[in-house]
Amino acid sequence: MGLLRRAPADVRSLVPEGERLLSWARVQPAGFAIATDAALYLPVPEMLRLGWDLIVKATFSDAAVLIVEGRADPRARDRAWRVMLADPGSLPTVIYERVTSSVVVSERLPLRGELGARVVARRAGEGLRWTVTFDAGLDPLDPALRAEADAALAELRSTLGV
Numbered sequence: 001m002g003l004l005r006r007a008p009a010d011v012r013s014l015v016p017e018g019e020r021l022l023s024w025a026r027v028q029p030a031g032f033a034i035a036t037d038a039a040l041y042l043p044v045p046e047m048l049r050l051g052w053d054l055i056v057k058a059t060f061s062d063a064a065v066l067i068v069e070g071r072a073d074p075r076a077r078d079r080a081w082r083v084m085l086a087d088p089g090s091l092p093t094v095i096y097e098r099v100t101s102s103v104v105v106s107e108r109l110p111l112r113g114e115l116g117a118r119v120v121a122r123r124a125g126e127g128l129r130w131t132v133t134f135d136a137g138l139d140p141l142d143p144a145l146r147a148e149a150d151a152a153l154a155e156l157r158s159t160l161g162v
Contacts, residue, residue, distance in 0.1 A: 014041065023094040026086040033066060033083055035094045040068065044081045048072055052102040053122040053129050058095045064088050066095075074129065104128060105160060109152040112138065117149050119156060128162065 007024055011032050015021045019036035027033050031043030040050045040058075055070040056078055064085040071078050085091065105121035105128075115135045121128045132149055134140045 014047065022098075023090045025088050025091040028084040028086050033085060033091060035091060035098065037098075040095060040098075042066075042068065042081055042083055044083065048081065051124065052098045053124040055095075055099050055102075058092075058099060060088065060092045066091075068095075105156075105162070107156055109149065109156065111145065111148050111152065117152075119153055121162065 007021060011024045011034060012021065014032065014034055015036055016038075019038045021034065021036055023035045025033050027043055031047075032041075033043070034041040039052060040055065042048045042050065050068065050070055050072060054072070054074065055068060057069040059067045061067075064087075065082060066085055066088070067080055067082045069078055069080045102122040102124075103120060104123060105119070107119050108116055109119055109132075110116040111134075115138050117132050117134045117138070119130065119132050121130050123129075130153070132140075132153065134145070134149070138145060140146070
């Protein structure tokens, strides 16, 4: 069930000090998926912490399969984790709300004709974490392209006052 008052001791013991349990679900064959005010925890196979600002997307299938896309470390590449939930309870709703509410800015920046980049600012701790994702066909390692994206991002931030 994902109700806080019914969380068993083994779920509560997994919540780090200073974080508040929001929802949980039993994972098959073993373990728990846990949502706190700060992060989502998945047993894949060791307990993995994904801050809400690092989750790109989370989807649920009718068969109670949760697929989370994101990164465990801000410097890492995106990847996906998949778990089967025994009873999702309120976990899908909590994940949707937390991921959505972390997004402060999401803008598309045109850079080269039809191609460009998606810029997203998300709440991360006391500040914002900015990410730039280039369209397929653009080389993110191209220094000239990076300079264009940096200039467009600086203009956007100035316009928004952030």
